[in-house]
Amino acid sequence: MNxxxxxxxxxxxxxxxxxxKIYDPDGAKVLAVDNCSMEIEAGEFCVLVGPSGCGKTTxxxxxxxxxxxxxxxxxxxxxxxxxxxxxxxxxADRIVVFQNGALFPWFTVLENVTFGxxxxxxxxxxxxxxxxxxxxxQMGLMGIENNYPSEISSGMRRRVEIARAMMNDPRVLLLDExxxxxxxxxxxxxxxxxxxxxxxxxxxxxxxxxxxxxAIFLGSKVYIMTTRPxxxxxxxxxxxxxxxDFRALSSATYLRLKQECIEAVHEEALKAFKAGEREMx
Amino acid sequence: MATATATIQGVxxxxxxxxxxxxxxxxxxxxxxxFVVLWEICVRLNxxxxxxxxxxxxxxxxxxxxxxxxAYWLSWRDSMIRILTGFVAAQIVGIxxxxxxxxxxxxxxxxxxxxxxxxxxxxxxWVPASVIFWPTPELSMIFVTFLGAFFTVVLNIVGGAKxxxxxxxxxxxxxxxxxRDIFWRIMLPATMPSIVVGMTVGMGVTWAVVVAAEMIxxxxxxxxxxxxxxxxxxxxVIIIGMLSIGVAGYLSSAGIRVLAGRLTPWLKxx
Ligand SMILES: Nc1ncnc2c1ncn2[C@@H]1O[C@H](COP(=O)(O)OP(=O)(O)OP(=O)(O)O)[C@@H](O)[C@H]1O
Ligand SMILES: [Mg+2]
Numbered sequence: 001m002n003x004x005x006x007x008x009x010x011x012x013x014x015x016x017x018x019x020x021k022i023y024d025p026d027g028a029k030v031l032a033v034d035n036c037s038m039e040i041e042a043g044e045f046c047v048l049v050g051p052s053g054c055g056k057t058t059x060x061x062x063x064x065x066x067x068x069x070x071x072x073x074x075x076x077x078x079x080x081x082x083x084x085x086x087x088x089x090x091x092a093d094r095i096v097v098f099q100n101g102a103l104f105p106w107f108t109v110l111e112n113v114t115f116g117x118x119x120x121x122x123x124x125x126x127x128x129x130x131x132x133x134x135x136x137x138q139m140g141l142m143g144i145e146n147n148y149p150s151e152i153s154s155g156m157r158r159r160v161e162i163a164r165a166m167m168n169d170p171r172v173l174l175l176d177e178x179x180x181x182x183x184x185x186x187x188x189x190x191x192x193x194x195x196x197x198x199x200x201x202x203x204x205x206x207x208x209x210x211x212x213x214x215a216i217f218l219g220s221k222v223y224i225m226t227t228r229p230x231x232x233x234x235x236x237x238x239x240x241x242x243x244x245d246f247r248a249l250s251s252a253t254y255l256r257l258k259q260e261c262i263e264a265v266h267e268e269a270l271k272a273f274k275a276g277e278r279e280m281x
Numbered sequence: 282m283a284t285a286t287a288t289i290q291g292v293x294x295x296x297x298x299x300x301x302x303x304x305x306x307x308x309x310x311x312x313x314x315x316f317v318v319l320w321e322i323c324v325r326l327n328x329x330x331x332x333x334x335x336x337x338x339x340x341x342x343x344x345x346x347x348x349x350x351x352a353y354w355l356s357w358r359d360s361m362i363r364i365l366t367g368f369v370a371a372q373i374v375g376i377x378x379x380x381x382x383x384x385x386x387x388x389x390x391x392x393x394x395x396x397x398x399x400x401x402x403x404x405x406x407w408v409p410a411s412v413i414f415w416p417t418p419e420l421s422m423i424f425v426t427f428l429g430a431f432f433t434v435v436l437n438i439v440g441g442a443k444x445x446x447x448x449x450x451x452x453x454x455x456x457x458x459x460x461r462d463i464f465w466r467i468m469l470p471a472t473m474p475s476i477v478v479g480m481t482v483g484m485g486v487t488w489a490v491v492v493a494a495e496m497i498x499x500x501x502x503x504x505x506x507x508x509x510x511x512x513x514x515x516x517x518v519i520i521i522g523m524l525s526i527g528v529a530g531y532l533s534s535a536g537i538r539v540l541a542g543r544l545t546p547w548l549k550x551x
Contacts, residue, residue: 066451090454102452106470106547116456119466148547168456 011077012171012204014040014063019072020229021058032058033069034229040221042077043202047215049265050225050233051272056208057099059230060174063206065090076171092116095165096174101157103149109136109160110145116168132167139163139193155186159193166197172204179214188246191218199243212261216254217244224264227272234264335517343517353506356522360502360529363419363491367426371483374427375434376476382435383442384468396435404429404490408497422494429490430483437482441475442468474548477541484537488530503529 016038023030032055040046048056062069063081065088073083082088095116096102103112113136114128123131136142141159144152152160158178165173175194179187195218198205209215215222222236236257240248248254300306317337324336335343347353382389382396407425415421445468453467495504507522542549 064451064455066454090451092455092457095455096452098448098452100448102446102448104449104452104467104470106473106545107466115453115466119453119459119462120457150547164456 011042013042013077014038014172014204014206015073015075016040016059016063017073017075019059019062019074020070021055021062022070023058025070031229033062034231035072036231038223038232040204040206042204045198045205045207045218045220047207047209047219047222048225049209049212049215049222049261050230051227051265051268052210054225054228054268054272055230056225057176060096060176060206060208062088063172064094064096064174092120092168093171094174095168095170095172096176097158097161097165097178099177099180101149101154101161101178103157103161103164105149108146108148109141109152112149112160113164113167115164120168128167132163135163135167136160139197153186154182155190158182158190162194162197166201166203170203172206175205175207177208177210180210187214192245194218195242195244212258212265213249216240216257216261217249222257222261224261224268227268227275233268236260335520340517340520343515344521347518347521356501356503356506357525357529359499360491360495360504360526363423363426363495363502364487364529364533367423367491368430368484368487370423370427371430371434371487372480375431375479376438379435379438379476379479380442380468380472383439383472384464389439393439396432400432400436404486405493405497408494412498418498422491422499425494426487426491429486430480433483433486434476434479437475437479438472441472441478445471473545477537477545480537481534481541484533485530488526488533492526 016036019033019036020031021033023032036055036059038046048059050056058067061067063074063076065081068082068087069084071084074081074088076094080086103109104115107115110129110132113132114125117123117128117131118125133142133145136145139159141156141163144156144160149157149160161178162173179190182190191214194205197203198218207215207218216236216238219238222238223232224234224236225231226233238253238257240251240253320331320334321337323331324334326332378392382392404425407428408421411421411424412418415424449467449471450463453463458466491502492504492507495502496508499505503522503526507519507526510516510518510522
């Protein structure tokens with residue numbers, strides 16, 4: 001919103017260059033990501049879909065700085081984040097919203113949302129609280145500041161977690177299947193929420209999901225991954241205009257893209273299934 | 282959300298009234314009274330075995346005398362001091378050690394084996410040794426009490442600290458935490474529930490240990506009161522000693538529960 005929108009420099013472009021990740025290189029040698037390259041523009045809503053276990057989380061964790069990669073390079077705005085030789089470190093410019101949620105249960109909503117600014121020491125506690133209240137208000141999340149995460153609904157928790165990320169004005173939002181296992185109704189609410197946040201901030205979003213409809217509804221580009229080891233199989237440009245709402249779900253473009261997506265994913269799923277059978281045999 | 286807090290308060294009041302007058306409470310009272318009456322009757326009728334136990338009436342008689350006797354309250358005081366000193370010391374020493382073992386792999390690898398060997402030794406087996414090692418019997422008893430809670434506390438915390446979800450640590454790193462922040466804002470609160478469990482269990486162990494230790498090695502306290510009454514043949518006082526220990530244990534557990542609510546407020550609500 002502030003620095004990013006004032007146009008000092010485009011923030012949040014990610015360049016993934018020929019990244020390979022092998023888990024346990026001395027032992028089992030699990031090739032999770034194989035020579036994968038992606039160019040994500042600043043402000044792009046990028047969605048990754050792919051079969052289970054294909055290496056999506058592995059890629060996201062490398063961008064987040066939770067673990068290194070075996071070869072290749074990942075760049076953020078022209079800075080080298082990590083390479084085969086360089087172990088990355090996490091930072092508040094790339095915030096992750098986790099698969100099962102990671103709001104700290106022992107902090108209230110307000111304490112969670114202000115956690116970043118408070119530990120980074122850039123803001124006084126009072127200032128952080130003020131900003132957090134304003135932000136929660138703008139996001140339609142008022143009245144729950146003093147509740148613990150266990151006291152609010154799962155949809156609410158997800159939104160608070162996104163708010164916590166946005167408090168740090170990150171360059172990239174990394175979301176790893178954040179809405180998995182939510183009921184359809186809650187999903188529509190959190191989808192709209194994320195779309196609003198995106199429209200207002202135009203942060204780069206790196207979003208992982210299994211749900212093709214979600215992928216097309218939210219994303220600007222959908223990257224379909226191959227079965228493990230992960231590589232890009234196909235990229236779809238989603239040219240549905242923004243701001244989007246549920247009406248987009250019945251547009252012709254949406255239905256065409258969905259069809260395309262299903263075909264590509266089906267092929268991979270079948271391959272994964274056969275590979276599984278082969279391993280069993 | 283305002284409604285949620287309102288109901289929480291509302292429920293508390295209604296619940297309180299319901300609890301006092303509830304069917305469960307009535308049944309409890311009836312059963313207790315029945316038990317005491319039955320006990321009295323059995324003693325009067327001289328039923329085998331039960332007939333040897335002092336009757337409630339004579340216990341009540343003795344209780345009247347005990348309640349006004351300073352010696353009785355001194356027993357309470359001495360036992361409580363031992364419990365509190367041993368218990369608090371166990372927390373002060375045990376919590377940091379537990380956290381260190383839980384967080385630091387190397388510390389765990391080097392120190393844990395010692396724990397594994399010491400842990401199965403029942404605290405009471407330490408009594409003779411500690412009487413020899415420590416200059417006064419009082420210190421030796423406190424030490425044994427300390428041991429009773431110490432292992433429980435440490436083992437619980439190690440378990441809790443080892444099982445902290447990596448997501449919390451990663452999230453905290455992402456949000457810009459230093460190692461200090463990770464310790465104080467993540468590790469410590471994340472293990473707090475295990476610390477509380479350690480305290481609750483530890484308090485139970487502590488009473489068991491102190492009572493037995495007093496019977497063996499002391500001239501005061503509720504355990505000693507019970508044992509002395511046996512030796513002196515004042516049978517009703519044995520029962521009073523036992524009941525007092527029960528009440529004291531209950532009060533300590535209630536205290537721990539209050540403390541637990543303060544330490545882990547996020548678990549209380551739901
Ligand atoms: N720490 C690890 N050590 C060894 N193998 C691992 C490790 N983490 C993941 N893997 C393996 O690497 C592969 C890719 O895992 P990853 O979690 O990136 O997949 P994913 O695409 O996120 O799957 P899902 O859709 O199920 O979340 C999987 O086969 C997994 O078993
Ligand atoms: Mg995953």
